[in-house]
Amino acid sequence: MxxxxxxxxxxxxxxxxxxxFGGLAVHAENLDGSVKDFFEHPGKPAETKADHPDSKEKPASSKSTALTxxxxxxxxxxxxxxxxxxxxxxxxxxxxxxxxxxxxFIENIGGTTLGSNRSVQLIKVGKSILVVGVGETIQLLKEIDNQEEYRELLQDYNQKIDHLIQPGDIISKLKQRLAVPDRKTTGFASQLKKQLDEIAASRKQAIEELDEQERDRT
Missing domain, CATH: 1.10.287 (Helix Hairpins)
Incomplete structure (x- = not known):
């Protein structure tokens, strides 16, 4: 934690x-006079630019807020x-x-549900894996102590865990989603072409039958 x-x-x-952080502009009040005048005349208020409305102020240069x-x-x-x-x-x-x-020394490495409140779990205990049935009671179904099978199950479990946080998995899923519309478009085009060919063939056959009927009449 x-x-x-x-x-x-x-x-x-x-x-x-x-x-x-955004710049925090702190503007001090512009005072006329020096520090010496302030100490020599403590009772006299300092003159500010607000006391002289006729005084011309230089426009402050405005910085561009556009994203550079x-x-x-x-x-x-x-x-x-x-x-x-x-x-x-x-x-x-x-x-x-x-x-x-x-x-x-005990780790749950997977499982699957078999219905309501029933499941099968794989529990790693030391150097063996226990297949446990969980329902109204907990029952040991099988003990996997074969080292080769033990290593294969652990390797599959570790690969699944690592695969969950791989950035490439997100990219591959996006590619699969983008590829699905392409496959649908290709399937629709082939199906449309097939139907058009069937219509053309049936039309040709109908014309040939009409020609044969006209020849028989003559």
Missing amino acids: FSIKKSFQILLVVAMALFG FWDFLRMVFATIFVVALLYVSLRFINKKSRTYQKAN
Whole structure:
């Protein structure tokens, strides 16, 4: 829990440092006169520009508030850095949780439901895996102590855990979603072409039958 809190605190500080705060302009009141005059005449109020409305003020140069290329580039790099930091934090937290589970010698590595309030669970205990049926009672169905099968199950479990936080998995899912409309479009085009060919063939056959009927009449 401490590592998660510490990771998000570091992330927040880095994001604030990268994006930056808006400039807080603090304008002091413009006073006429010097510090010496103020100390020599403490009872006399200092004259300000508000006391001389006729005095001409130079217009302050207004800074452009448009988004510059550097601001855009900084935002892009900050976003990439935050995503990378989140990914590293998730990997670190995942590694710590798995280390904690291994230290307990008992770990749930998967399972599936078989109906209402019934499931089969795989429980790793030491160097063996127990297949447990969970329902109204808990029953041991099988004990997997074969080292080769044991390593295969653990390897599949670790790959699934690592696959959940891989950035490439998100990209592949987006590619699959983008590829689905292409396949649908291709299927629709081929189906339309097939139907048009069938209509053309039936029309040609009907014309040939009419020609034969006319020849028979003559």
